[in-house]
Amino acid sequence: MLMPAVRQTTDASAGARTARRLRRPGWRDLRLVVGVLLVLVSVAGGVRLVASLDDTAPVYAAARDLLPGQEVGAGDVVAVQARLGDRASSYVDASVPLEPGTHLLRQVGQGELVPLSALGTARQALDRSVGVPVDVVAARSLVSGTVVDVWVSHRDDEGVGESYLDPELLLAGAVVDSVPAQTTGLGAGLGRTAVQVVVPADEVGRVIAAVDQDARITLVPAPRSGGAGR
16 A cells, blocks of 8 residues: 555655756756866957967068168058067057158168168168267267267367367267177276268268377267267
C-alpha cells in the first residue's frame, strides 16, 4: 500500500531536478556575469590590437635622390604610410601639400623619409655654417639657436704689440648652429673655442676673411634671444 506514495515522491523529485536543469540562468548567476565580463575584455583587447596594427601616419618619402639647395616639388616626394609612434612629428606630414619655395637643407636619399629639419626656405638653403673663434667664457652663454650680432676688431698693424682697432659690426642677426662641449668643465676657462655660426651665403667671405686675419671676434646675444642665457 505504501509503494505508490514512494514512487510519487521520487517522480516529483526527479521532475524538480529536471526543471532546475532546464531553467535559463538569470543575471544573478555568478558564472554568467563572469562569462560576460570575459567576453567584453576579449573584445576590448581585439579592438586595441587592430588599432595598434593600423597605427600609421602619412609622411613624405623622397621619390629620388634630393640634393641640398634644390627646390622640392610634388614630383620629388611620394606619400607613404609609416609606423613612427612619437617620432611622427619629426617628419613632413604628407596630408598637407608642400609649400611653394620649399628647399632642401641637406641631402635626402631615394626612399628615405623626409624629416622636417631637412626642409627650409631658399635663403636657409644658401646659408653656411662657419666656425668663429670666440672667448671660451663668452661661449658658455651660447646654445644652438641663440641669435647673435657678430662684432669684429681687426688687428692694428701700426700699433705696438698685440693691439686691435675699435670693434665694428660685421653681421647682425646671425644664428648659433652649435657650441663645443669643451666650453664647460675643468680647464675650459682658457683660450678660445670655435662656435659654429650660420652665415648668409653673401656674408661668408667677410666672416672667413676676419677669421683668417686673426681678428678678434665677439658674439653678442640679441636681447631676449630664444637661446641666450640658458
